[in-house]
Amino acid sequence: MNSKEVHMRKIVVIGAGIAGTAVADELIKLGEKDVTVLDKGPLFKTGGATSHAPGLVTRTSASEMMQRCADYTITKLLGMDVDGLPCFLATGAIEVAVTPERLSYLKRRREFAQSWGFDGRIIDPDEAAHLNPLLDPTAFIGAYHTTGEGIGKALRGAEAQGRRAISGGAQFFGNCEVTRIVHDGTSVTGVETTQGFIAADLIVLAAGGWGNALAKTAGVTLPMVAMEHQYAITAPIARISSEKGTDASLPFVRYWEGGVYMRNEDDCVGIGSFNHKALPVSDEEIVHGNSRRYANDPSMFEFTQEDWDPAWEEVIALMPDLRDAPLPIKYNGVFPYTPDGYPLLGQTKELTGLWILECLWATHSVGAARSLAQVITGSAPDIDITQGDLNRFDEPELAPNDYSIRCDNSYVDTYAIHHPNEPSGGPRNRRLTPFHAKQETLGGQFFDSATWERVRWFESNAELVSKIPAVDRDEWSAKFWSPISGAEHLATRETVGMFDMSTLRRILVTGRDASAFLNFMCARNVDGNVGSVIYTLMLNEHGRIVSDVTVSRIADSHYLVGGNSQRDVQWLQSHSDAYDVHIEDITTNTGCLAIWGPQARTVLETLTDADMSNESFKYFTNREIVLAGVPVTAVRVSYVGELGWELIADKADCAKLWDEVYRSVSDNSGVAAGRGALTSMRIEKGYRSYGTDMTRADTPEEAGLGFAVRRSQSGHLGLTSQAPEPRRMLRSLTIEGSTVPTFGQPVFAHGKCVGSVTSAEYGWSQGTIIAYAWLATSVEIGSEVSVHIAGEQSSARVVADCQFDHEGLRVRS
Numbered sequence: 001m002n003s004k005e006v007h008m009r010k011i012v013v014i015g016a017g018i019a020g021t022a023v024a025d026e027l028i029k030l031g032e033k034d035v036t037v038l039d040k041g042p043l044f045k046t047g048g049a050t051s052h053a054p055g056l057v058t059r060t061s062a063s064e065m066m067q068r069c070a071d072y073t074i075t076k077l078l079g080m081d082v083d084g085l086p087c088f089l090a091t092g093a094i095e096v097a098v099t100p101e102r103l104s105y106l107k108r109r110r111e112f113a114q115s116w117g118f119d120g121r122i123i124d125p126d127e128a129a130h131l132n133p134l135l136d137p138t139a140f141i142g143a144y145h146t147t148g149e150g151i152g153k154a155l156r157g158a159e160a161q162g163r164r165a166i167s168g169g170a171q172f173f174g175n176c177e178v179t180r181i182v183h184d185g186t187s188v189t190g191v192e193t194t195q196g197f198i199a200a201d202l203i204v205l206a207a208g209g210w211g212n213a214l215a216k217t218a219g220v221t222l223p224m225v226a227m228e229h230q231y232a233i234t235a236p237i238a239r240i241s242s243e244k245g246t247d248a249s250l251p252f253v254r255y256w257e258g259g260v261y262m263r264n265e266d267d268c269v270g271i272g273s274f275n276h277k278a279l280p281v282s283d284e285e286i287v288h289g290n291s292r293r294y295a296n297d298p299s300m301f302e303f304t305q306e307d308w309d310p311a312w313e314e315v316i317a318l319m320p321d322l323r324d325a326p327l328p329i330k331y332n333g334v335f336p337y338t339p340d341g342y343p344l345l346g347q348t349k350e351l352t353g354l355w356i357l358e359c360l361w362a363t364h365s366v367g368a369a370r371s372l373a374q375v376i377t378g379s380a381p382d383i384d385i386t387q388g389d390l391n392r393f394d395e396p397e398l399a400p401n402d403y404s405i406r407c408d409n410s411y412v413d414t415y416a417i418h419h420p421n422e423p424s425g426g427p428r429n430r431r432l433t434p435f436h437a438k439q440e441t442l443g444g445q446f447f448d449s450a451t452w453e454r455v456r457w458f459e460s461n462a463e464l465v466s467k468i469p470a471v472d473r474d475e476w477s478a479k480f481w482s483p484i485s486g487a488e489h490l491a492t493r494e495t496v497g498m499f500d501m502s503t504l505r506r507i508l509v510t511g512r513d514a515s516a517f518l519n520f521m522c523a524r525n526v527d528g529n530v531g532s533v534i535y536t537l538m539l540n541e542h543g544r545i546v547s548d549v550t551v552s553r554i555a556d557s558h559y560l561v562g563g564n565s566q567r568d569v570q571w572l573q574s575h576s577d578a579y580d581v582h583i584e585d586i587t588t589n590t591g592c593l594a595i596w597g598p599q600a601r602t603v604l605e606t607l608t609d610a611d612m613s614n615e616s617f618k619y620f621t622n623r624e625i626v627l628a629g630v631p632v633t634a635v636r637v638s639y640v641g642e643l644g645w646e647l648i649a650d651k652a653d654c655a656k657l658w659d660e661v662y663r664s665v666s667d668n669s670g671v672a673a674g675r676g677a678l679t680s681m682r683i684e685k686g687y688r689s690y691g692t693d694m695t696r697a698d699t700p701e702e703a704g705l706g707f708a709v710r711r712s713q714s715g716h717l718g719l720t721s722q723a724p725e726p727r728r729m730l731r732s733l734t735i736e737g738s739t740v741p742t743f744g745q746p747v748f749a750h751g752k753c754v755g756s757v758t759s760a761e762y763g764w765s766q767g768t769i770i771a772y773a774w775l776a777t778s779v780e781i782g783s784e785v786s787v788h789i790a791g792e793q794s795s796a797r798v799v800a801d802c803q804f805d806h807e808g809l810r811v812r813s
C-alpha cells in the first residue's frame, strides 16, 4: 500500500474514553481520513473509567516509557480546554515517606525522573505541610515534591480530543455497542454493533475494562483483568474551606506505605485506596453487570466498607482533619490491570488489523495513544513503547490462571517498592529448564523471569566465599544477591563454570530459502560455511534493534538462531511469507548448557572423542558432537569472555548431560554457576543484554554494536548504508565506592543529567563496579561523571568498552 492508500483505509476505534478519543485525534493528525469511534455509552460521559477518574497524573516513573507517555499527556492536556474549562490543573504533587526505606526510595524516584528529563525536590515534612495543610508533619519523615504534575481532567480531556478529531473529519457514535469483532480468519473486516455492521480495515480496541471480553469475540485473549478500586469523597473539610470552587488546587498526595492517595475536590477530599485485597471483576460481570452495580454506572460497583477500613486508618494518621468526616460519595470504580503493570499496545499476532490500546491509566493514555497512532501509520514512535508491547508475554504467561493471579498481584503491589531483581509474587515453577532438578540438588536459588525459573547462585558454592576478597555492598543492591555469585564468577575465570542457558530462545530455520531469508532478516550475511557462527542483529524497518542473535549454520539449509525471547520467533515468522522456510522454536524441547572457563576444553575432552582443539574447533564455529553418549550441537561462543561452548541437547538427554559435565567440571575444580556470575562476567567483558541495555529504540552504532552489522552490504531488513546520526551512546563506566547502581539511576556531568544506567555489577576480576549507561553524545570516553543513587553521588569515569581481556585472547585460546 502506498501512503495514499494507507490514509484511505477505514479505521474503527472501539471506546470513546480518554484512550479512544486520543488515538482518534492522533490518527487524524497523522493524516488518516476515515476514522470512526464507537462507544456503547453516551458521548462523552460514556460510563467508562474516564467518566469518573479523579485524574492524578504523575510523571515520575521508574519506566522511561511511562514517564514519557505522561509527559505527552500533560503537555497535550495543558493546551486543551472544553468551552474554556481547562483539561489539566497543575497542582503539583507530594509523595510522603513514613519510613527511611521509603524515603530512600523516593530519592530514587526523583532520580528516575531526572534520568528521563524531569525533576522534583526532596523536602521536609514542614514544607510539605505548608504546601498541603491537610498533612500532619509529625506523621512522616520526608517527601518528594514536584510542580510539573497535577490533575488531568480525564473526561474533559476525552471530550476535547473527541471534538478535535470530529473537526478533523472523524465520526463518533455514542450508544453504539460493538457486539463482535468480525474477521476472515487472518484479518479484521469490521464490527457488528447494535446499530448494524460497520466495515473496517483496521480496528483499535480501546474499550478499557471491557477489552478482553471484546477481544475474545475475535478469538484473542488479552492478559488483563478489570479490578475494583475504591474511591471516596469526604464532606467539606473546614481546614481547606478556602479551596471551595477551585476543583483541585492543592498538591495531591501519595502515601505509598498507606496504600492511599488524596486530592482536594474543592473543599472536600477525594481518597483512592490500593490498600485492599484484589477485587477482580469477571468479563461477564463487566459486560452484563451484577447486583452490586452503583448508580447504574457500568464501571462502578457498590462500596465494600470492610476493604476500606484499613485504608481509612492510614488516611487519618496522615490527615487528622479527616477523622470525623462523613463520606457522602464512595464507590468501587473499575479499571483494568496487566500482570506487570504496563499497558497492552500493538497489533495482535492472531489477526492483522486488530490493534490494542488497553490498560492505560489516564496518566499515560494520551502519550501511549500518540505512539500507537505513529506505529499504525508507519512512522517510528517518538516514545519507545517496547515495554508495553502487547506481544511481550510468552505462551505460559497467557494461560488465564496465570495472568489473572499476576494481575491480582500487580494490583495489590501498585504501591509496593519494586526492586529490579525481585522475584515475582507468583505463580512460580511454571517453566522449569531440563536441568532444574539437578540444580535444585545443588541448592540453586531460583528467581523467575517470564515464568522461567533461573538460578542466580548455588548455595553449594557457599564455602568458596571465604576464599575470595570481601567486598562492601550497599543495602539496596545487596538485596536478592549473594557474594556466592562473586565466588562463581572467579571460579569460572580461574578454572571452569557451567551455566544453564536454556531459557534463551533456540530457533531452527530450515528450508530451501533459509539462507536468503536469514540474510534478509539479519543485518549482515549469515550464510558462511557450514559450521560457521555469526553474531549479528535483527533490525526493524526504522533501523532499530529488534534483537541480537547468534546464527549457527548447521547444514546448507539448516540454521540454529540463538535469540532472546519469543518475540524473535514472532518477528521471524511475521516476515517469512515470501520465503520457503520452516521456523521452529525448539526452546522447550531442548536444553542449553554452557561450559566456560580456561578448563572448558579439558572438561569436554574427557567426555568426547571429538577434536576440541583450537585448530580444529575454532571460536565462532559449531559442530554436532557426541558427549558422554549424548548427541549435542556444540557452539563455540561465550557470553562471559572465556573459552567455551554452548551445548544444545534434547530435553530427554539433559539430565545425563548435566551429570557427566558436572562430574568433569568438579574434577577440574570448577563450579555450577548462576545468572549472578553470568551478569557480572558479561558486564566486565563489554557484552550487552538485549531488553536491558538496548531496545527497539536504539541503533546498532548507538548501542556500541556497529561491528555486528555490515552497512556495506545491501538487502538486509532495516539496514541503510549510512548509520543515522547517533542521539545518545551506550557507554561503559567504572564507578568508585561500594554502591552498585540499578537500572535507571541518573548520570551527571558538570551538574547536568547526561544519561542513565542500564546495567551494573561489581566486576570481580577487575575489582571495581562497572556499568553501562546511555549518555549524551557529548560525553566522551575519559570524562569524569557521577552516578546519583538514592541521594548519594558516586564518582565515575567513562571508559572504553570491554574492560576484561581486551584482546579477546581467552575466548580464542
Ligand SMILES: Cc1cc2nc3c(=O)[nH]c(=O)nc-3n(C[C@H](O)[C@H](O)[C@H](O)COP(=O)(O)OP(=O)(O)OC[C@H]3O[C@@H](n4cnc5c(N)ncnc54)[C@H](O)[C@@H]3O)c2cc1C
Pocket: 014, 015, 016, 017, 018, 019, 020, 038, 039, 040, 041, 046, 047, 048, 049, 050, 051, 052, 053, 054, 055, 056, 057, 154, 176, 177, 178, 179, 206, 207, 208, 209, 210, 214, 229, 230, 231, 272, 299, 332, 333, 334, 335, 336, 357, 358, 359, 360, 361, 362, 363, 364, 365
Ligand atoms: C476510581 C478510579 C480512580 C482512578 N484514578 C486514576 C488516577 O488518579 N490517575 C490515572 O491516571 N488514572 C486513574 N484511574 C484509571 C483511569 O481512569 C483509567 O485507566 C482510564 O480512564 C482508562 O481510559 P480508557 O479510555 O482506556 O477506558 P475507559 O474510560 O473505560 O473507556 C472505555 C470505553 O469503551 C467503551 N466500551 C466498552 N465496551 C464497548 C463496546 N462493546 N462497544 C462500544 N464501546 C464500548 C466504554 O463505554 C468506555 O467508554 C482511575 C480509575 C478509577 C476507576
